[in-house]
Amino acid sequence: MKNVKLLLVLATVTLTAVSCGSKKEAPKEEAPKMLVLYYSQTGNTKAVAEEIATKLGADIEEITMVNPYDTGFQATIDRCLQDRERGIIPDIQPVKANIADYDIIFLGFPVWFGTYAPPVQKFLLGADLSGKKIVPFCTFGSGGLESSVKDLEQAEPNAEVMPGYGVRAARMAAMPKEVDQFLKANGYLEGEFVQLEEFPAQHDVSEEEAAIFDAAVDGYPMLHAKAKTVATRTLPDGMEYLFTAEDLPRENSPKMPPAGELQVYVTVVNGQAPVFTKVIR
Numbered sequence: 019m020k021n022v023k024l025l026l027v028l029a030t031v032t033l034t035a036v037s038c039g040s041k042k043e044a045p046k047e048e049a050p051k052m053l054v055l056y057y058s059q060t061g062n063t064k065a066v067a068e069e070i071a072t073k074l075g076a077d078i079e080e081i082t083m084v085n086p087y088d089t090g091f092q093a094t095i096d097r098c099l100q101d102r103e104r105g106i107i108p109d110i111q112p113v114k115a116n117i118a119d120y121d122i123i124f125l126g127f128p129v130w131f132g133t134y135a136p137p138v139q140k141f142l143l144g145a146d147l148s149g150k151k152i153v154p155f156c157t158f159g160s161g162g163l164e165s166s167v168k169d170l171e172q173a174e175p176n177a178e179v180m181p182g183y184g185v186r187a188a189r190m191a192a193m194p195k196e197v198d199q200f201l202k203a204n205g206y207l208e209g210e211f212v213q214l215e216e217f218p219a220q221h222d223v224s225e226e227e228a229a230i231f232d233a234a235v236d237g238y239p240m241l242h243a244k245a246k247t248v249a250t251r252t253l254p255d256g257m258e259y260l261f262t263a264e265d266l267p268r269e270n271s272p273k274m275p276p277a278g279e280l281q282v283y284v285t286v287v288n289g290q291a292p293v294f295t296k297v298i299r
């Protein structure tokens with residue numbers, strides 16, 4: 019019985035010592051609170067949002083509209099153009115999350131007309147993101163992350179707009195791996211990532227490189243361009259090309275004048291056909 023009492027006393031002393039010891043440790047920096055907030059009309063951006071939230075264990079919320087768009091592409095374009103003419107930015111349902119509780123907001127959107135879709139514009143008009151870090155992510159037909167980021171920086175001058183992630187709707191299969199690398203490379207997730215070398219200087223395209231460009235953009239109606247110069251770098255599983263191309267007039271859209279010079283990123287994964295990953299206009 020004496021031994022049992024002694025053991026109990028020792029255990030109490032040890033427990034006290036352990037809890038005292040942990041109290042003396044330098045206070046750990048609290049993990050930043052992260053919210054994934056997104057609008058998605060047809061599901062692509064939603065898939066990216068869910069991938070990010072799952073990987074980070076972050077809270078997630080969808081921005082929804084009071085009067086949602088018709089899901090048809092042309093009907094959506096028509097309503098957007100009509101809204102624009104009338105100066106209307108459509109109403110959204112109140113966001114449930116208390117933005118003030120979060121340090122980092124992953125803000126997701128489809129690129130519409132070169133920038134974030136109107137429901138995200140509406141959210142930004144009503145939210146106070148001062149002092150927050152905003153990590154933009156988006157999906158697009160051909161590109162628009164860079165132009166969206168410029169608009170975001172203008173709309174939120176008191177927030178810190180961080181490097182973002184964007185993926186073509188046609189390349190959603192590549193998204194989970196790219197999101198993983200993006201989160202690791204930017205320090206949101208621990209783990210190894212591939213640090214790509216910088217592109218070297220551009221050189222005039224060879225016939226072979228011009229053929230790679232043409233194969234990559236072939237069949238994409240909104241991209242009618244001719245490659246001029248290129249730089250290449252190696253990827254773990256292939257090659258990446260950064261083309262500078264001249265936008266050519268589109269016969270079927272005479273109202274859309276050529277955009278001038280474009281930057282077109284193309285990857286060729288070993289054994290696969292070339293695909294473009296984004297266009298910067």
Ligand SMILES: Cc1cc2nc3c(=O)[nH]c(=O)nc-3n(C[C@H](O)[C@H](O)[C@H](O)COP(=O)(O)O)c2cc1C
Pocket residue numbers: 057058059060061062063064091094095098127128129130131132133157158159160161162186187
């Ligand atoms: C009204 C409208 C405008 C669009 N404008 C662009 C654009 O300017 N650039 C682009 O690359 N893709 C554009 N797209 C394509 C969408 O960005 C793309 O399909 C996106 O993946 C849709 O995301 P979601 O599935 O999350 O709605 C547009 C689509 C719609 C409906």
